[in-house]
Amino acid sequence: MNHQILELKVKLANKLADVSGDIIKKHFRQSNLPSETKINEISSIVTIADRLAENVMVDLIKKECPDDGIIREEGENIDSKNGHAWVLDPIDGTSSFVKGLPIFGTLIGLVDLDNNLPLLGCVNQPILQERCLGIRGKATTFNQQTINNPYVNNYDYPLKEACLTSTTPLMFITPRQQEIASRLQKVCSRTAFGGDCYNYVSLAMGWTAMPMIVLESDLKYYDFCALIPIIEGVGGMITDWQGNALNSHSTEVLAASNPNLHQQALNIILNQ
Known part of the structure; x- marks a missing residue:
């Protein structure tokens, strides 16, 4: 994708x-907001805000980039005519949204389908007015300012001193996933649950008192596609649990503040 087209996509x-x-913003902290739990999905809530926010994004993409495909959480996907697709999650962290907690985000990704390359990713938090933007090959920005990851060069930092985070222990479904999560929890002296996409934003920003490891499973493409350029743009590492590049079929994600911590965590996962 040439520079001019990429600028238009951004x-x-x-x-x-x-x-x-x-x-x-219109639906946040509104009592009696229409919502439901998705069938056969643990702790997966959808509200009218999710659907309306997704629909308005889909309509805008159809208007401005009609040849682009759309991979979306709530509605039917739209096939790409040019090899590019937008990957949308209108509210990642709906459980926080329905509790009135501003630690959710809208995830907006653009991917080159032919080469499995996320070209850009955005996490928007409209209540706090915080926006992370990652563009492949460029430094990630937060509210238009370049992020400085304070842990990117901490190559001597031991895994046991990092903070291990996951949105919920319920996301580890299979005995294998539960065993791997337990193994890492025993190594890391600090474990925290909750956060959804804001775990990855916090990792990228270096807001935490120590480097972070994010371990998650039972995910869909729209849960992490937009996060890939953001993490990579601060020198962090994000892959599947085998250390491979994430793709639309991935369900297990491992992210870390720097490649060394990522490798240490990967060694635990692979039992090496």
Whole structure:
């Protein structure tokens, strides 16, 4: 993708964040908000805000980039005519949204389908007015300022002193996943649950008192696609549990503040 086209896509990503954010703000902390739990999915809630925010993004993409495909959480996907697709999660962290806690985000990714390359990723938090933007090959920004990951060069930091985070222990479904999660929890002296996409934002920003490891499973493509350029753009590492590049079929994600910590965690996962 040439520079001029990429600039147009970045502008569209910001427009998508703006229009979805306007809808989400109107529904945040509203009593008796229509919602439901998705069938056969643990702790997966969807509200009218999710659907309206997604629909307004889809309509805008159809208008401005009609040849682009769309991979979405709530509605039917739209096939790509040019090899590019937007990957949308209108509210990642709906459980926080329905509790009135501003630690959710709208995830907006753009992927080169032919080469499995996430080209850009945006996490927008409309209540706090915080926006992370990652562009492949460039430094990640937070509210248009370049992020400085304070842990990117901490190559001597031991895994046992890092903070291990996962959104919920319920996401480890199989005995294998539960055993791996337990193994890492025993190595890391600090474990925290909750956070959804904000775990990855916190990792990228270096907000934490120590480096972070994020271990998650039972995910969909829209849960992590937008996060890949953001993590990589600060020198962090994000892969599947085998150390392979993430793709649309991945369900298990391992992210770390730097490649050395990632390798230490991977060694535990692979029992090496």
